[in-house]
Amino acid sequence: MAPDPFVVVGGDAAGLSAASKFVRERSDSRDVVVLERGSWVSYAHCGTPYYVKGEVDSLLDLTTLSPDDVAERGIDLRRGHEVTALAPDHDAVRVAGPDGAFDQPFSDLLVATGATATDGPFDLSPAGAFTLHGMDDAAALRALVTPPGEPLEDGDLPDAVDRARAERYADDPVPDAVAVVGGGYVGVEMAEAFAARGAAVHLFQRPDHLVPSFGPAAAAVLADALADAGVHLHLGGEVTAVRSAGGRVTGVAHDGGSDDPTPLPVDAVLVGVGIEPAAGVAAEGGVALGDSGAVAVDRYGRTSRPNVYAAGDCAEARHVVTGDPTWVPLGLTANRAGRAVGATVAGDHTPTGGVAGTAAVKAFDAEAGRTGLVGEEAAREAGFEPVTETVRAGSRSGYYPGAAETTVTLTADAPTGRLLGGSVAGTDRAAIRIDTVATALEAGLTVAELERADLAYAPPFSPVWDPVLVAAKVLHGRL
Amino acid sequence: MAPDPFVVVGGDAAGLSAASKFVRERSDSRDVVVLERGSWVSYAHCGTPYYVKGEVDSLLDLTTLSPDDVAERGIDLRRGHEVTALAPDHDAVRVAGPDGAFDQPFSDLLVATGATATDGPFDLSPAGAFTLHGMDDAAALRALVTPPGEPLEDGDLPDAVDRARAERYADDPVPDAVAVVGGGYVGVEMAEAFAARGAAVHLFQRPDHLVPSFGPAAAAVLADALADAGVHLHLGGEVTAVRSAGGRVTGVAHDGGSDDPTPLPVDAVLVGVGIEPAAGVAAEGGVALGDSGAVAVDRYGRTSRPNVYAAGDCAEARHVVTGDPTWVPLGLTANRAGRAVGATVAGDHTPTGGVAGTAAVKAFDAEAGRTGLVGEEAAREAGFEPVTETVRAGSRSGYYPGAAETTVTLTADAPTGRLLGGSVAGTDRAAIRIDTVATALEAGLTVAELERADLAYAPPFSPVWDPVLVAAKVLHGRL
Numbered sequence: 001m002a003p004d005p006f007v008v009v010g011g012d013a014a015g016l017s018a019a020s021k022f023v024r025e026r027s028d029s030r031d032v033v034v035l036e037r038g039s040w041v042s043y044a045h046c047g048t049p050y051y052v053k054g055e056v057d058s059l060l061d062l063t064t065l066s067p068d069d070v071a072e073r074g075i076d077l078r079r080g081h082e083v084t085a086l087a088p089d090h091d092a093v094r095v096a097g098p099d100g101a102f103d104q105p106f107s108d109l110l111v112a113t114g115a116t117a118t119d120g121p122f123d124l125s126p127a128g129a130f131t132l133h134g135m136d137d138a139a140a141l142r143a144l145v146t147p148p149g150e151p152l153e154d155g156d157l158p159d160a161v162d163r164a165r166a167e168r169y170a171d172d173p174v175p176d177a178v179a180v181v182g183g184g185y186v187g188v189e190m191a192e193a194f195a196a197r198g199a200a201v202h203l204f205q206r207p208d209h210l211v212p213s214f215g216p217a218a219a220a221v222l223a224d225a226l227a228d229a230g231v232h233l234h235l236g237g238e239v240t241a242v243r244s245a246g247g248r249v250t251g252v253a254h255d256g257g258s259d260d261p262t263p264l265p266v267d268a269v270l271v272g273v274g275i276e277p278a279a280g281v282a283a284e285g286g287v288a289l290g291d292s293g294a295v296a297v298d299r300y301g302r303t304s305r306p307n308v309y310a311a312g313d314c315a316e317a318r319h320v321v322t323g324d325p326t327w328v329p330l331g332l333t334a335n336r337a338g339r340a341v342g343a344t345v346a347g348d349h350t351p352t353g354g355v356a357g358t359a360a361v362k363a364f365d366a367e368a369g370r371t372g373l374v375g376e377e378a379a380r381e382a383g384f385e386p387v388t389e390t391v392r393a394g395s396r397s398g399y400y401p402g403a404a405e406t407t408v409t410l411t412a413d414a415p416t417g418r419l420l421g422g423s424v425a426g427t428d429r430a431a432i433r434i435d436t437v438a439t440a441l442e443a444g445l446t447v448a449e450l451e452r453a454d455l456a457y458a459p460p461f462s463p464v465w466d467p468v469l470v471a472a473k474v475l476h477g478r479l
Numbered sequence: 480m481a482p483d484p485f486v487v488v489g490g491d492a493a494g495l496s497a498a499s500k501f502v503r504e505r506s507d508s509r510d511v512v513v514l515e516r517g518s519w520v521s522y523a524h525c526g527t528p529y530y531v532k533g534e535v536d537s538l539l540d541l542t543t544l545s546p547d548d549v550a551e552r553g554i555d556l557r558r559g560h561e562v563t564a565l566a567p568d569h570d571a572v573r574v575a576g577p578d579g580a581f582d583q584p585f586s587d588l589l590v591a592t593g594a595t596a597t598d599g600p601f602d603l604s605p606a607g608a609f610t611l612h613g614m615d616d617a618a619a620l621r622a623l624v625t626p627p628g629e630p631l632e633d634g635d636l637p638d639a640v641d642r643a644r645a646e647r648y649a650d651d652p653v654p655d656a657v658a659v660v661g662g663g664y665v666g667v668e669m670a671e672a673f674a675a676r677g678a679a680v681h682l683f684q685r686p687d688h689l690v691p692s693f694g695p696a697a698a699a700v701l702a703d704a705l706a707d708a709g710v711h712l713h714l715g716g717e718v719t720a721v722r723s724a725g726g727r728v729t730g731v732a733h734d735g736g737s738d739d740p741t742p743l744p745v746d747a748v749l750v751g752v753g754i755e756p757a758a759g760v761a762a763e764g765g766v767a768l769g770d771s772g773a774v775a776v777d778r779y780g781r782t783s784r785p786n787v788y789a790a791g792d793c794a795e796a797r798h799v800v801t802g803d804p805t806w807v808p809l810g811l812t813a814n815r816a817g818r819a820v821g822a823t824v825a826g827d828h829t830p831t832g833g834v835a836g837t838a839a840v841k842a843f844d845a846e847a848g849r850t851g852l853v854g855e856e857a858a859r860e861a862g863f864e865p866v867t868e869t870v871r872a873g874s875r876s877g878y879y880p881g882a883a884e885t886t887v888t889l890t891a892d893a894p895t896g897r898l899l900g901g902s903v904a905g906t907d908r909a910a911i912r913i914d915t916v917a918t919a920l921e922a923g924l925t926v927a928e929l930e931r932a933d934l935a936y937a938p939p940f941s942p943v944w945d946p947v948l949v950a951a952k953v954l955h956g957r958l
Contacts, residue, residue, distance in 0.1 A: 061878035353931040360937035399540035443922030452832035458839035
């Protein structure tokens, strides 16, 4: 009898990274089975706003591997198969598939069930109300912003798409006005997408600045770019309800903020108020969750249940600065942790690596990156005695064409001098500079050590003192 | 009687960084005197090719501080003052100034005399023969490539310029053909400048690839960009003589290389075959030089003579990878070491920091960065057992507009896994990515540690696996 396979629940970044690594590295005769409840596999969530905007031509461009590619790798991929339960006392999962329910035994199991977008307190059932989390949301939103009669894509929509949902918007005009609720990544990127498509965009953000984890200085750079492009920013503004009539969105009610508090008529609403880990089945199966609500894992991605791993947006990871478990659902984390679990299950024990929450976002020509603990509040909560400095410095030698102001925030622990995090924002190669800070965090450098790093200087690329070095110099002076 | 001042020899990056830091930090009543033999102070060598090309409008744009700015900082700057000797048995330097020679006593002395361009074996006395090392060379070269009758700059040339030399080329037509001898930074940047000015450019490089310290993969990216722009590359080609008639360059004789070995008629020659430390006066004054020929210093910039420091292009520094003294004349190194010496002399003992030889260069739309020990030969010479890998990966998510191939080379020590150096080349934010590698070198990371770094992923800026991470992953697989 064949040995029980390695079973992976979820066919996106973490799941397919694990399965691919496993089939390359395995030294036994086990198969790998990937159970994906939907029809899409291996796609780039992060690219969906650019598909809505129109910078990406086709939904298929956002996929890395087709189902056929996956099969060619020797992975037994089963789409339309939802895992509904973990058997309480033996190594199997309960699966609801197109041909009915069955038990799938496993030797090892990876839970890679991802995350889901939260609706917040809103009724998003009317036409014109959206979250953006996945390819079918993207297809529907692209239909919304495509003028009637124009094709959604060059050529046919891919088979996997929820065609009925997209076609619901095929004959509607491009919305005149859109409310974007939430100023995180999705909110900022979708505000750009809607504005680029010609809609009047109102962006509501309950905190007083966008993308809170980037800190106020970087957020202000993004906010300026959005405002310059005509986006109406309602910072500190809370949407209290989505209004509809006849099954269609007609407006939002909002309270406070920097603009008129009366109801605002809009044709569509995009809610980007957060995502939450899809850890329900794991939890019901006796797998311990962490404080974040995501699956608790050790440094190899192992959960509290023997032979059960978790990786990707449904799982926690160790924060490189605090050393504590954290939940930061991002693409590289998912790919890396999945790949590590695949190697471990294949017999090559591989840590999943820590996360620093390094991320980047753009708003028209402005871009920002962040990593670690940015700002004193986050650092103080983690038990540090933080000092933060923000500097503005040129991206290139001042005399070289294209030099642009670059805003750098760095946070350090005063007693030890250890670098805790930072952000970089601007219009000229700003986001990519965060990788310098992220590498310094991985290495546990102090601010003084970062200040001494021999970074590249050449007039077209950086001034003598790179903006990150300027920030380190100023912050070091305050320690 | 006033105490003897802190005397700085040389008024460029290292010298003025030291003087400026000293006046801010000093806790005693000493003055600082800066003796500069020329008329220019505080200017950006690295920007001169872009002035010749025309991307920088004015020579003054390349200066950071004017003489008046320097004076306002409380620095006693004396231009046209050349230090000709160190007194052998007491703390003074011999100075040749506009009003004659005198002895200048010092409490502490900083030798920041920079470097000079070497002529190689060539007679560069004919009109049309150049090196590029300093503002007067830049002014003459700009005159060479400016059509007769057109002004060299908007407005008047600055007072400090060697006007007679620049005006020698004022009435000459833009050269039809130029030979660039040497494919280092200056050669590559000046090939771009001449080509942009409409000259047919022949670039001769004796080694078989450009910018040898970047390794062949990065060099090939630059070479392709130059060739695409019409520059004739003679790799492996040696210029044996500069030919002249009537006091003007008429051609070069060359031997071998990828092109016709017959003499080549050209109207001008730019020789960029290297620079050497200007350490003669220090050496004659009993200051020990290192194997490189530059002044030997400890980690505070102290030389073998009491109270005598050296910094900048005339001095060695400690290599962050090998720990050995090295000579890498670059702008950030000079600024940082000068600043550290200024602090130390003021009483705040500050290490000058190590160098990794991090550098960046561009050729039209291609750019490259390098740091540490690139390639197995350099690493083997330093006593390591190196392994090198080169990968080509996208600069952004493949579906995002603007994604471009990025070539990354990483070198590591096989027994320890320690990262030793690398290069990054491409057309989309390639050079700046070298800072990630440089930071990893400063921290002494292994390849496995770099592979685990949580770098930023967002489609407009980086694929899920940044090209540097891809290279680390591949190299790690070979260790």
